[in-house]
Amino acid sequence: MATVAEVTVRTGRRAELGLLALTVLIAVAARGLVDYHADYLVISDMLVYTGAWVAVALAIHLALRRWAPFADPVLVPAVLTINGIGLAMIRRIDFAYAARGRETDFGQVQAVWTLLGISLAILVILLLRDYKLLRRFTYTAGVLGLVGLLLPLLPGIGTQINGARIWINVFGKSLQPGEFAKIAFVVFFAGYLVSNRDTLALAGPKVLGMRFPRPRDLGPLALVWVAAMLVQIYERDLGTSLLLFGIFVAMLYVATEQLSWVLTGMAMFTVGAVAAGAFFSHVGARYTAWLHALDPEVYRSGQSEQLVRGLFGMASGGLFGTGLGEGRPDLVPYAESDFIVASIGEELGLTGLLAILTLYIVIVQRAMRTAIGIRHGFGKLLSAGLGFAIGLQVFIVVGGVTRVIPLTGLTTPFLAYGGSSMLANWIVIGLLLRISHQARRPEESSA
Amino acid sequence: MSQLSITLLRMGFLVLLWAMVLSAIAVLRADLYGTRITSRGRGREARPAPAEKTAAPSRAGTGIRTGSISTKAPSNAHLSVTAGPLKGTTIPLGSAPVLVGRASTCTLVIDDDYCSAKHCRVYLDATTWMVEDLGSTNGTYLGNQKVTDPVPFREGDVIRIGATALELRR
Numbered sequence: 238m239a240t241v242a243e244v245t246v247r248t249g250r251r252a253e254l255g256l257l258a259l260t261v262l263i264a265v266a267a268r269g270l271v272d273y274h275a276d277y278l279v280i281s282d283m284l285v286y287t288g289a290w291v292a293v294a295l296a297i298h299l300a301l302r303r304w305a306p307f308a309d310p311v312l313v314p315a316v317l318t319i320n321g322i323g324l325a326m327i328r329r330i331d332f333a334y335a336a337r338g339r340e341t342d343f344g345q346v347q348a349v350w351t352l353l354g355i356s357l358a359i360l361v362i363l364l365l366r367d368y369k370l371l372r373r374f375t376y377t378a379g380v381l382g383l384v385g386l387l388l389p390l391l392p393g394i395g396t397q398i399n400g401a402r403i404w405i406n407v408f409g410k411s412l413q414p415g416e417f418a419k420i421a422f423v424v425f426f427a428g429y430l431v432s433n434r435d436t437l438a439l440a441g442p443k444v445l446g447m448r449f450p451r452p453r454d455l456g457p458l459a460l461v462w463v464a465a466m467l468v469q470i471y472e473r474d475l476g477t478s479l480l481l482f483g484i485f486v487a488m489l490y491v492a493t494e495q496l497s498w499v500l501t502g503m504a505m506f507t508v509g510a511v512a513a514g515a516f517f518s519h520v521g522a523r524y525t526a527w528l529h530a531l532d533p534e535v536y537r538s539g540q541s542e543q544l545v546r547g548l549f550g551m552a553s554g555g556l557f558g559t560g561l562g563e564g565r566p567d568l569v570p571y572a573e574s575d576f577i578v579a580s581i582g583e584e585l586g587l588t589g590l591l592a593i594l595t596l597y598i599v600i601v602q603r604a605m606r607t608a609i610g611i612r613h614g615f616g617k618l619l620s621a622g623l624g625f626a627i628g629l630q631v632f633i634v635v636g637g638v639t640r641v642i643p644l645t646g647l648t649t650p651f652l653a654y655g656g657s658s659m660l661a662n663w664i665v666i667g668l669l670l671r672i673s674h675q676a677r678r679p680e681e682s683s684a
Numbered sequence: 685m686s687q688l689s690i691t692l693l694r695m696g697f698l699v700l701l702w703a704m705v706l707s708a709i710a711v712l713r714a715d716l717y718g719t720r721i722t723s724r725g726r727g728r729e730a731r732p733a734p735a736e737k738t739a740a741p742s743r744a745g746t747g748i749r750t751g752s753i754s755t756k757a758p759s760n761a762h763l764s765v766t767a768g769p770l771k772g773t774t775i776p777l778g779s780a781p782v783l784v785g786r787a788s789t790c791t792l793v794i795d796d797d798y799c800s801a802k803h804c805r806v807y808l809d810a811t812t813w814m815v816e817d818l819g820s821t822n823g824t825y826l827g828n829q830k831v832t833d834p835v836p837f838r839e840g841d842v843i844r845i846g847a848t849a850l851e852l853r854r
Binding site for chain 1: 693702788
């Protein structure tokens, strides 16, 4: 026999401070190693970099103490660690490109995006005092998400890069509105499902012992979803469509607890994937590159070259990696963005890559824990949806690079070079921090 | 720099990275389970009173969530949930009344369609515990009797609210 009592909630802010100290140490050490191996180690630069990291870590820590004291203590250090390693790795790839005569400043640009992203997260915590406010914008979020997906199709601001039309030009910078649409869709799904989950779960015909919903309950959801999928197919953005579809199925499952949804989703996905492979040549090419990556014919035609070079890079890294700055990650095309996972696998080895993947698991786990802890249905769905989005995105990227699933173009959150992804994912973290504050607070306020 | 020190730096960085991962997991280990399980036999008296600072100012009246009632209760009486979704939960009874209902401000929050926002109240009247229905829609039952006015709630009695059963134990 045992008695069960709820434990006292600790804010965990002090633990967070300790973890942040480790985080800063890791970020600075990574940069130091990169600079050292590039024969570029300047002590004054390192001091400035260290100072900047301490300032950023303290800023977000103090902001949390002030505006969300019960927010999850592990989330920020985990994200910042990944981000810091990403910054060092991108800088390292800059050096590698420079050695081959290609001048890039991805590292500098990414540092600016990181600062902007963290500011946005703090802004979210500051401005959004109660996440439940988002529920009022359920349908607005749905429309915004669709508009975000459609923007790249508009002539004038839409740009096509490498065969996918998913960028827009804003002030000379290219942005990927799809990354932000992801958040809008999670808000929309959460708001819609929390109002309609009972009708979705309980009304409707029963087939093979599983209950399927009535079409009219499913209407708005299906509409948004089909529209999103069509746009994605038209823009040739496989990664984002896979991500949105996964979020959609996962949130339906969280909302209704009906296994039928997962099975239906999987069936739809299988049919869609096979059909897409048969009808669209660019999808078919991805399948070939995935299944026959090491076939000399496929490699020579260039279809699987990037993938195979990434695999060779990771293989040369082995268990413990070549060491930061000691490998040749620049041999893989897009080593700083799509294939940053392969670059890290090469230089930090399986050990380092697994550490980073574990940090992602920690982030997802915190989101799920928040979903369990919060009482409000909308908060549960929102938190679970956002957490699942990060987890699935990491799976799609890492799975693609390691040849578990076909390669699709998606960014690794917080790690890969890319402004939109950085900003959008920091907004996600801001939202998660706000929700977790409300979940862990000992008593709900009357508001 | 020698090959040895380069290897040391390389391994040192990986060790640092895993130190970070493991300490993050250590921080959240305590949080993995939302409830603390204490063995009944050795008793809750044996457990040292929670000395750590409670995260929020003490909120008497919302006992279970801050634990403020449990440590100060003179008697050993507690409410045990013996059926329903919260089965296994115990609420120590102190001098402050215990409010049961669906609202989040209640001491015991029952998420049940048959439970009203503020369903019933268990309070100490001099020396006996009383249970009072707070105008709930579906009623509170003491044994098989529907509770209308406050009635004494004795040790071993069971109140039923929807699918939940609460028993008074000492």
